[in-house]
Amino acid sequence: MSTALVWFKRDLRLRDHAPLAAAAQHGAAAGLFVIEPAWLASPECDPQHVATTLQCLAELRAGLAARDLPLLVRVGDVPAVFDELRRTVAFSHLLSHEETGTGWSYDRDRAVAAWCHARGVVWHEWPQTGVVRRLRSRSGWAAQWARRMDAPEVAQPVGYAGAAFDPLELHALPTLHSLGLPASRPLPPAGEAAAWRTLHSFLAGRGRDYRRALSSPITAPDGCSRLSAHLAFGSLSMRSVHQATEAAIAATPDRQLAYGLRGFASRLRWHCHFMQKLEDEPAIEHRNFARSCDGVRGGGRDRLREVLPDTPPEQERLEAWCAGRTGYPMVDACMRHLCATGWLNFRMRAMLVSFAAYHLWLDWRAPGLFLARQFLDFEPGIHWSQMQMQSGTTGINTLRIYSPARQAAEHDPTGAFVRRWVPELGTPAYPQPIVDERRALAFAKETLYGLRRTPEARAEADAVQQQHGSRKAGLPPSGTARRRTRTASTQGELF
Structure with a gap:
């Protein structure tokens, strides 16, 4: 009799779950989630990520128990946990998502x-996003994405045979305290039920003003889908979101709602597009896409201070940015909002990174790690690709330098957002601008545009574009016939 272990990672759901479906074909099965010391010790991990995982696991364990599938939760290195389990149940198959x-x-x-x-354990893995393992060329990738997303959801099994795992103790779920972690900031509801409530509320009406609402930190919290954290933890699948969105577009008589949802649907493709970059080149987590940018920032040499001696040292600039005390009100308001809530809309995220990269001339790695801990929806592929794109180190994307004053004028015209998060503005308690914007940006533009004009950088850009650049999608706008084509913008807001 074959015995299967379903290894959960970032796929904490019942619906559209290929490993769970496959487990029903085995004589006995159980689920397993491992809280790994390497995760807890990683510089991207924050208590909010662990607390959300525990919320998801509590709901998932109850749902699986109703189907007679035990969910084991263990703390330790995965191979060691497997060895411990096999001393009681010699499972023959390991089932998981990529x-x-x-x-x-x-x-x-x-x-x-x-x-x-x-x-001699057989390990089967299934894809759960549009990311393609061992991809040889980006050509045709969009069509592969469409085939996966349009395929029927995996059916949920009614029940399982788990008797072989009965001797194993389920154990109570650990707590942040038992894991040696401090308390988390307040969190939104997590788990599969909350994910579907969020999706349905967006498709039923919140998405009506999506295209207009997504850019402002005032309107985005309600106007955006707010699904990014659920996708990051896998409490619902990208395929489910795609298909539910397309169905809502086709069914609604509300033309404004359909228009908003079509804008959202087009951006789902870019979620996987950016993740594919990390899959194809894992080193971009640590080093520049364009190696011609190596040493331009960081590396022990503070080039901005060499040009502007009155500028604070690099570490002080980083600390002021992290604390929301740069003297630029819109930047500080956005950072404080993010640190308090764990979420910020995409345009304001881009502004924060742009400010760190161009105004403060900080290498993207340290700011990226800080933001990874703040974002509840931290998704490595999207995160590190966007950090580099907004910092100008991909070699292929336009340098987008955001003016904090212009962003405030356009997206917080009454100043309500800034007053809420920077109440000391206009008093001696609020710091002066940490850098001279005009001179800092002049230095940044001269340096990066000069670098991009070199033959070496141009040749490298061609290679980066060939490996990672978007292609004409070969896909129609959502809700229209497949024969039409379009090219989407890589600057689309991500949820």
Whole structure:
């Protein structure tokens, strides 16, 4: 009799779950989630990520129990946990989704592959996004994405045979305290039920003003889908979101709602587009896409201070940016909002990174790690690709330098957002601008545009475009016939 272990990672749901469906074909099965020390110790991990995971696991465990599938939750290195379990139940098959994650998860998966090979355990993996393993060329990628997203959802099994795993103790779910972590900031509801409520409310009406609302930090919290964290933790699948959105577009008589949802649907493709970059080149988590940018920022040399000696040192600039005390009100308001809530709309995220990269001349890695801890919806592929794109180190994307004053004028015209988050503005308690904007940007533009004009940088840009650049999608706008084509903008707001 074959015995299967479903290894949950960032796929904490019942619906549209291929490993769960496959487990029903085995004589006995159980689920497993491992809280890994490598994750807890990683510089991207924050208590809010762990607390959200625990919320998802509590709901998932109850849902699986109703189908007679036990969900084991263990703390430890994955191969060691597998060894412990096999001393009681010699499972023959390991079932999981593929994962495109940070370096520690890649190393973990390699160790798991070696463990399975040494013990004769058959490991089956299924894709759960549009990311393609071992992709040879980006040509045709969009069509592959469409085929996956248009395929029927995987049916949910009614029940399982789990008797072989009965000797194993389920154990109570750990707590942040038992894991040695501090308390989390307040969190929105997590889990599959909350994910579907959020999706339905967006498709039923919140999405009506999506295109207009998504740019302002005032209107975006309600006007955006707010699905990004649910997708990051896998409490619903990208395919489910895609198909539910297309169905809502086709069914609604509300033309304004359909227009808003079509804008949202087009951006779902870019979610996987950016993740594909990390899958194809994992090193972009740590180094520049364009190696011609190596050493331009950081590396122990503070080039901005060499040009502007009255500028504070690099570490002070980073700390002021992280604390929301740069003296630029819109930047500080957005950072404080993010640190308090764990979410910020895409345009304001881009402004924060732009300010760090161009005004403060900071290398993207340290700001990126800080933001990864603040974003509840941290998704490695999107995060590191966007950090580099907004910092001008991809070699192929236009340098987009956001003016904080212009963003405030356009997206907070009454100043309500800034007054809420920077109440000390206009008093001696609020700092003066940390850098001279005009001179700092002149230095940034001269440096980067000069670099991009070199033959070496131009040649490298061609190679980056060939490997990572978008292609004409070969896809129609959502809700129209497949014969039409369009090219989407890589600057689309992500949820």
